[in-house]
Amino acid sequence: MAALDIHGLRKAFGGNVIIPDVTLALEPGLITSLVGPNGAGKTTLFNLITGFLRPDAGSVHYKGSDLVGLSPQRVTRLGIARSFQDLRLFNEMTVFENVLVAQESSFRLWTRAAACRHTDAVLERVGLADKRDTRAMDLSYAERKFLNLARIMALDIDLFLLDEPASGLDGPSRTTFHTLLQSLKDEGHTVLLIEHNLDIVREVSDRIAFLNKGEVMAFDTPERIFANERLTDLYFGTAGRPAEAASC
Template sequence: MSALDIRGLRKAFGGNVIIPDVTLELEQGLITSLVGPNGAGKTTLFNLITGFLRPDAGVVHYKGRDLVGLTPQKVTRRGIARSFQDLRLFNDMSVFENVLVGQESSLSLWGRKQHYENTEAVLERVGLSAQRDTRASELSYAERKFLNLARIMALDVDLFLLDEPASGLDGPSRQTFHALLRSLKAEGHTVLLIEHNLDIVREVSDRIAFLNKGEVMAFDTPDRIFADDTLTDLYFGTANRKKEASACSS
């Protein structure tokens, strides 16, 4: 079953076309990684899906309902939550308050007692229960990353859009992150993530969408994507390095 269905999506800023034509369909309950060179349009695509930008053309359907024209808050209410590269935490608030206020500002229909109980449960899942009263500014980098993840896990949504959620994590923290993703998948959630670490992409992904210059060049399993020399050349710039090496030797 399709969770997210994007057809003919286009976005330009003046004469600069960032997303010329994106069509992408995400299957319910799978983890999909969005990869590609810097400037490929990955974060712009996230912004188009979640209402931070409005497309010039195309449709974005979530479980059959059109999202184009909705505010980010209304998109969240429909069942989609996203993270950002910049963590956007409330540094002077406690860990508990950061998660709680995110739920209350999302137009959740839950009551305050449910918000409190849900916050406690999510902090337990991400390993931050012991830091519940610690100010966000006093957390380690990895703890801040997990707090950022906890804020959206606490929302009553089915689709998570994660923008570089594991960047900068050490080995043990990365394993914790993997376990969280696996638990979300086991619960039937759908995940679309932007990640530059290809080891992480290979480990966690059911599917990979390769984006280049705002277009989906390939959408397949990790094994098939990584076996495609054309895509790896685009990602790593191998072809350009070969040209430079040849020019230097001549």
Template sequence: MTDEVLRTENLARAFGGLQAVAGVSLSLYAGKVTALVGPNGAGKTTTFNLITGNLRADSGAAQIRGKPIMGLKPWQVARLGVARSFQDLRLFTHMTVRENVLAATETASWFWQPGGGAARRAREDRAARALEATGLAALANARAVDLAYAERKFLSMARILAAEADIWLLDEPASGLDLASRLRFGELLRGATARGVAICLIEHNLDVVTELSDRIAFLDQGKVLAEGDPQTILRDPALAAIYFGDRPQEAA
């Protein structure tokens, strides 16, 4: 494959005696969806945290378009074009929907943003397009705390769209969505990959994985056990046994 935009090499991180990530090497490609699949505790979210600088790796390396990113702070990684979602969404619950999205477009933490009125209008246009794309335009003035669950999920996606990042790390973005919302979510991802966005998706719903991913990396106990196309990986009986908790018991 070509157009590799992000690569990790032998990322590792332990928490005391627990080796959460044990040498993960992974590549993301422009215009492709890569799904991280594995049982609970496999190290998927920790891998995201290591890439984004939310956690420091004990060892290993990561780069974006050839630029090393280990040791960078989360905001510095974000400036390189990486946006992510979280399982707990992390919305500004008492801000409006529009304000939540606008926050993702700010270029600094200053009260007054650089660029003047033209830059402000450009940010507002980006936010408006993101709200329209996610079906939230009519709720722009509602508080995030008052949204339904699926609407909060799409607000998280609207912030990523407004940030105009070209690498998306999505942690269970489709969990809890009904079928209609899931289909709309799939349209968002397909539109993004058509624009060349590289997406890495953590998802436990294997129907979503099959529908949306181009590649799967199967993690277990902090290691990548297999990589390949969705049908090959999901039909592997040994991997299925691990995923569903039916791994053989080790001899005493």
């Protein structure tokens, strides 16, 4: 069975159709990157999956349950969590408190002691154990990105939806991020990733779904996607332009 099965998903705002028809099945235990030009509908698709928006048509099935109409909190409790481009941290809280409070959205009923132990374990994994008592507002940008990821990892969910989690990271931080993603995959988690940095997409992806104007134009391995000149032209905005301009 697919880890997530999306069929015939459609969303319009007034007369502007953002997602005309998306059908996509994620294979369990793999990292899938969702790529495409700006305005392709990637974040809108995340919002439809996780209950922040309701589709006009179509279905989103996860473990036999249709997610359409469920609140974001209910979707999380079923085992799906997402990140946002704006990190939404509690800036005045410590690193430890940010992760601890996130577990209130989990489907697990933690005791206080167990939640604290789990929080410390997650902070160790993302490299923030030594920042445990630091306020979120006092972290570096990269540390804030990893804290955002830690808050999701603490939920102990199966399906991760990550919206540009590696944007703005330096080389060493990207390596740490790659290692974390690989560890999630090794543990059997499924990841759907929005990422504009194609080097990162090449490094981490098992599959790529290419979205353009709200439709999945291709769903394949990274090797085949990057070998498709039509898709790369669409991504870089060279499709339909004169050859001289496209080569500039």
